[in-house]
Amino acid sequence: MRLTVLGGCGAWPAAGQACSGYLVEHEGFRVLVDPGYATLPRLLELVRAEDVDAVLVSHGHPDHCSDLNPLLRARALGDAPPAALPVHAPPGALDAVLALDRAGMLAGSFEPHDLRPGTPCEVGPFLMEAFPLPHHVPNAGLRLSAGGRTVAYTGDTGPDPALVTLAADADLLLAEATYPERVPDEDAPYLSTARDAGRTAAAAGAARLLLTHLWPDTPHEPALAAAAASYAGETAVAVGGLTVDLGG
Template sequence: MLITVLGGCGAWPAAGQACSGYLIEHDGFRVLVDPGYATLPRLLETTPAERVDAVLVSHGHPDHCSDLNPLLRARALGDAPPAALPVHAPPGALDAVLALDRRGMLAGSFELHDMEPGTPREIGPFRLDAFSLPHHVPNAGLRLSAGGRVIAYTGDTGPSADLVTLAAGADLLVAEATYPEQVPGEDAPYLSSAADAGRTAAAAGVARLLLTHLWPGTLPEPALAAAARSYQGDLAVATAGRTIEV
């Protein structure tokens, strides 16, 4: 498997950056995970819109799904529209972004599938296992397996025992780390820190940890240092253009 980071900013895209977005490839099949703000231009630098084979969305906040709209426009309004794009998301998560255009404009450009935790599904060569994780809105942690390799992704999440199950033995854990050390009180049930991500990665025995969704303006060094206190494995911050072969 190959994962390419399209963006890793939380909340909004900082100058020259993009929000959450990851392209995962295996055996020529391309899955776009969380097309957040400003991710489509990054994607189109290497991959035509019609070459995306499926989209997975962890939750309905726009920094994780807003660029689904221009992706579907690029497919629907092109000279040779491709087949409908399978889009998998928690029920209702994409109602707002799919309502941005007039009724019928994107008809036939996508097939929407409700993502149900506890029900594995096959998406091309991948097996997808979804986990319900705590956030301000319904959020699905994603575990993608193919070719004997596993990538786990938390979306945005607060503390949960299911995080270790999601990430258990993964070759790569892509973990939300909005704050370096501690999540402010009112958000503590719904978001994670880099220190939290490090503890999860260590407990789950993951081979590599990629911190993402850092608050705009956050330097990577404090986040890396906070995670490294618990996790001793390969550790990095998600930056646009980073590729990892799993």
């Protein structure tokens, strides 16, 4: 299993970067997780639009799903449109991005599936599990397992006991860490820090930790230091082009 970071900025893409977007591959099957702002050009440097086999969206904020629109356009408007793309998201999360085009323009280009927490399902060679986690809008933490390896992804979330279950013994925890040490009070129930991510990784026994969704232009060092206060495992920040090979 391999994960490639397309982008990891929270809220908006900093210059030359992209928002949340991750390509997860196993046995030739490609899953695009959270196609946020500016991720499609990064994706197309690696694979063709028609080579994506499924899309998973944690929640409906545009920094996590806006580039689903150009991805579907690239598939639907080409000379030989591929089969409908399975798109998994919380119910209603993609209504706004799918409404960007006139009715029917993207018909047949995608096959919608509601993410159902508590009901594991197969996505190609992956077993996918969804976990409801607190955010400003419905958010699903995602756990993908294949070939004896597991990637756990928090989406955007405030503190919650379910995070330890989501990340239990994961080979890689991809964790939202918008702030290094402290979330402003008004957002404290809905976002996390790098310190929170380190605590989760340690409690869950995750083998590696990848911090993502840092506020644009945030220096990496304070976030890494905050995570290291409670987690001794390998830790990095998600930046475009970073690849994590998990084997399996």
